[in-house]
Amino acid sequence: MREGSLDAPMRHPIDWQEDDFYDEAKLDEELRRVFDICHGCRRCFNLCDSFPRLFDLIDGSDTGELDSVDSKDFKPVVNACTLCDMCFMTKCPYVPPHEFNLDFPHLMLRYRAVENKKGDVATMAKQVRKTDRNGKLGCGFSGLANWATREDNRLTRTVMETVAGIDRRAALPKYAATPFTKQAAKSMPAVNADAPAHGRKAVLYATCFANYNNTDIADAMLALLAHNGVETEVVYPECCGMPQLEAGDIAKVADKAKSVARTLAPYVAEGYSVVALVPSCALMLKQEWPLILPGDTAVKTLSEASYDAAEYIMDIAGKEGLADGLAPIGGEVTVHISCHSRAQNMGQKATQLLRLIPETKVRPVERCSGHGGAWGVETDNFETALKVGKPVVKQVTKHVAKADGPAYVVSECPLAREHIVQGMTIAEADTTNIHTGMDSGIQAFQHPIQLLAHAYGLDAPTDRETSS
Numbered sequence: 001m002r003e004g005s006l007d008a009p010m011r012h013p014i015d016w017q018e019d020d021f022y023d024e025a026k027l028d029e030e031l032r033r034v035f036d037i038c039h040g041c042r043r044c045f046n047l048c049d050s051f052p053r054l055f056d057l058i059d060g061s062d063t064g065e066l067d068s069v070d071s072k073d074f075k076p077v078v079n080a081c082t083l084c085d086m087c088f089m090t091k092c093p094y095v096p097p098h099e100f101n102l103d104f105p106h107l108m109l110r111y112r113a114v115e116n117k118k119g120d121v122a123t124m125a126k127q128v129r130k131t132d133r134n135g136k137l138g139c140g141f142s143g144l145a146n147w148a149t150r151e152d153n154r155l156t157r158t159v160m161e162t163v164a165g166i167d168r169r170a171a172l173p174k175y176a177a178t179p180f181t182k183q184a185a186k187s188m189p190a191v192n193a194d195a196p197a198h199g200r201k202a203v204l205y206a207t208c209f210a211n212y213n214n215t216d217i218a219d220a221m222l223a224l225l226a227h228n229g230v231e232t233e234v235v236y237p238e239c240c241g242m243p244q245l246e247a248g249d250i251a252k253v254a255d256k257a258k259s260v261a262r263t264l265a266p267y268v269a270e271g272y273s274v275v276a277l278v279p280s281c282a283l284m285l286k287q288e289w290p291l292i293l294p295g296d297t298a299v300k301t302l303s304e305a306s307y308d309a310a311e312y313i314m315d316i317a318g319k320e321g322l323a324d325g326l327a328p329i330g331g332e333v334t335v336h337i338s339c340h341s342r343a344q345n346m347g348q349k350a351t352q353l354l355r356l357i358p359e360t361k362v363r364p365v366e367r368c369s370g371h372g373g374a375w376g377v378e379t380d381n382f383e384t385a386l387k388v389g390k391p392v393v394k395q396v397t398k399h400v401a402k403a404d405g406p407a408y409v410v411s412e413c414p415l416a417r418e419h420i421v422q423g424m425t426i427a428e429a430d431t432t433n434i435h436t437g438m439d440s441g442i443q444a445f446q447h448p449i450q451l452l453a454h455a456y457g458l459d460a461p462t463d464r465e466t467s468s
């Protein structure tokens with residue numbers, strides 16, 4: 001239990017529609033109030049790079065206190081924040097309802113919102129964050145896109161680094177030949193009427209990543225739901241807006257929240273649960289959207305009906321019980337519990353889920369991978385992303401080395417998983433001075449849901465081009 005307020009932590013709505021929110025003098029006053037508390041506290045020293053940057057900045061100033069720090073030097077502190085929420089959720093004793101009323105991630109968000117309003121966010125950075133537009137193009141020309149984004153394509157990656165600010169070394173998701181929504185429109189698996197959970201209804205909110213990139217994850221979830229008797233509709237109106245949130249474009253996030261909530265409202269009214277395949281997106285539906293649009297009934301109702309993928313499967317396991325048919329998969333699984341899963345306050349659902357697979361050792365790793373979505377592939381951040389992820393890479397490498405049989409490395413966040421595997425490759429290359437590529441002997445599955453489907457023998461069709 002943490003010190004501070006005895007009441008449960010709560011979060012205030014984000015005042016992004018108020019003029020004061022963008023008042024730079026008031027923002028500076030709040031930054032100074034919060035930074036001063038953090039400097040005295042220092043609990044978050046090892047969570048990310050924001051806090052070490054802040055403490056070094058203040059400690060290295062003339063007086064060793066905040067009064068001699070120039071506000072323009074705050075920017076690197078803000079830039080290092082991935083909005084992972086871990087300081088708010090796991091460390092800070094001063095979050096509301098404590099009188100200090102401290103919400104560090106949302107203060108970083110406010111700083112970025114002010115920058116965005118002033119036009120200080122680079123145009124190309126905004127283009128890279130248009131995941132639906134880029135996803136449609138990427139799938140339409142998947143052969144070309146996947147060739148151009150390969151890490152060993154020096155020509156295109158140099159151009160991308162120069163023009164779009166994407167670090168040439170960063171592993172980028174590959175594009176599927178056909179978006180998942182189109183695949184699902186052609187064929188859906190038959191629902192198992194004998195499963196204990198038969199009668200449940202769910203909407204699979206595919207998310208941009210599973211819709212345009214690794215469609216195997218969505219395929220696996222669809223097969224799992226059908227096998228467990230859940231009548232499922234695949235609906236993906238548009239991206240949840242997490243990439244825009246990272247860039248401080250809160251108005252754009254609000255537009256997306258309204259649009260998705262309106263589309264899903266009829267399903268929710270008919271008793272469908274909404275299942276998101278990527279934890280950042282589940283977090284948006286459940287927590288961030290209602291804080292951005294606190295008066296919107298459709299957003300509120302949707303948030304109450306939303307589940308993370310592993311959370312939904314464990315809800316079935318706990319209430320009705322899962323359908324029969326799980327078989328051992330051999331070897332050992334390392335499962336990374338991502339920050340945005342932890343921020344949902346739901347416990348280690350992916351670990352619990354994987355432990356349902358018979359005779360399979362599961363080792364969880366619960367620490368930030370450092371990826372941070374689109375943030376982690378940007379030239380300014382890639383080194384920081386690798387640095388923050390090093391402890392996870394070390395732990396996972398140890399687990400993989402000990403694995404007796406196939407080594408599986410999965411994460412609730414498939415992007416974090418790829419970042420961890422790339423970190424292992426780079427660490428290996430540093431040690432041996434040989435670039436080993438991505439062939440680390442680790443099984444290709446990215447998401448715990450894929451492993452559960454694998455244990456049921458429900459693997460995705462192999463004739464689809466995916467990122468795995």
Ligand code: SF4
Nearest residue numbers: 048081082084085087
């Ligand atoms: S939200 Fe995450 S990255 Fe940002 S300051 Fe808190 S712990 Fe660090």
Ligand code: SF4
Nearest residue numbers: 038041042043044092
């Ligand atoms: S966010 Fe809270 S716990 Fe973390 S350093 Fe600041 S005051 Fe301390």
